[in-house]
Amino acid sequence: MGFLSFAFNAATVVLLMFGVLVLGVVLLRIFGALERRMDSRAAGRFFKFTGYFTLATCVVVLVGGFVLYVTRAPDKAELERGMAKLFTYPSNRIRIDLNNVSAAQRHELVRALQPLLASTSREFYQRVTTRRGGYDVEATLPSYYRLTADRLEIATGESFGNGRTIPVLFPQVLAHAANAATVPALPAAIDAQIVAGDQAPVPLSLVSKTAELMVLTRQTLRGTQPLPAPCLMAIQAQVPTDHFEWLFGADRNGLGKDVRLQVNAVPGVLPAGTYELRQLTLLGSERKRVLWERAAAQGHVSVQLGLAPVGLRESPGCEARLLKQLDRAWTVTALRNVSPALASAVKQVDIEQRPARFSPWYAGFGWVAAQP
Secondary structure (H helix, E strand, O other): OHHHHHHHHHHHHHHHHHHHHHHHHHHHHHHHHHHHHOOOHHHHHHHHHHHHHHHHHHHHHHHHHHHHHHHHOOOHHHHHHHHHHHHOEEEOEEEEEEOOOOHHHHHHHHHHHHHHHHHOOEEEEEEEEEOOEEEEEEEEEOOEEEEOOOEEEEEOOOOOOOOOHHHHHHHHHHHHHOOHHHOOOOOOEEEEEEEEOOOOOEEEEEEEEEEEEHHHOOOOOOOOOOOOOOOOEEEEEEEEHHHHHHHHHHHHHOOOOOEEEEEOOEOOOEOOEEEEEEEEEEOOOOOHHHHHHHHHHHOEEEEEEEEEEOOOOOOOOHHHHHHHHOOHHHHHHHHHHHOHHHHHHEEEEEEOOOOEEEOOOOOOOOOEEOOO
C-alpha cells in the first residue's frame, strides 16, 4: 500500500501542475490573439497585462494547490477507502420488498436497521511510519442503502465471506421479519408451569410483551435491555406468592439440573411446548423483606426467566439454532417487542450470498451511507 500511496500522490501532483500550466498557456495564447487583432495600443497593453496576470495567477494557484495538497493529503487508510470506491469493492446486495406502509414506517425500518448496517461496514487500518516513530490511521467504508416506496436495497461495505458473525445471522433475522404481520399476536398473559423433579409444579403467567431474543437485540438490533445469557429467550413472568420461598432459593442458590418450563397452548397461535429453564431472577430488590412485602401487596412475585429449547447447546452458532428451534410465534413476538417496524414493513427478502462489485459513485442515485 505504501507504493500505491506514493504513486497516487505523485500522479495527483503531476496532473495538477500539468493542468494549471496548460490552462495558463491556453489563456495566454487567447489573449495574444486578441491583442494582435486590436488596433488600439491601449487595448493591446490591456490584453498583454491581462495575459501575464492570468499566467501569474495560474502559477500562484499551482503553488498554493501543491502546498494545500501536501498539508491536507489523505492518510493511507483514507486513500485505501477512496481507491475502493474508485475501483469498486466486493459487496453483498440485499433487497427487501416492503408492504404498503407509510413513509414514516419506512424510515422507522431504516432506523431500526442502522446498527445492523453499521456492523457490516468495512474498516481500513494502516500504519504510518515517520522518523520519530509511527502511528495508526483508520477509515470506514460504510454500508449503503437506497429506499423507495416499495423496496429497501442494501449494499454491505464488508462482504459476508470474511468471518464476520453478524452477517451470518443477517439472513435468519430478515427471514423472520418477512411477512411477520401474518403471524397472530400472542395474548398478553400465557399460562405455564415450572417442573423441577419431584416438586409440585409452580404455576405462573408469562408476560408476552417482555419476550426478547439476544439474536434480535444485542447482536442485531441492539436492544436496550441486556439479556441474561447468549442463547436464551428472556421473558418476565408473574408467580403466585405461595411459591415465594422456592423462588427466592432458586434466585440465590441456582436452579439445579433438569428444570423445565411447560407452556400451555394458545389455540391457533402457539402450540404447547417444553423449554429448559436455565436462569431465574427475582425482580424488584436485593432484599428478601422488600421483595416479600411487594409480593404480598401485589399478590404475585415478578421474575425473569431465561429459556432455551430442549437440547440447545451454548456453542458458536447457537444464536441461529435458537431462531430455528423456537416456535415462530415467539420469534415474531420478540421482533415486535424490539422493532414494530421490522414486524410490519417487511414483505419479502432477497439476499445475494455471492458478493458483486459495487461503488456508490457508479451505482446510480439515491444511495445513502449508514450512520456509524
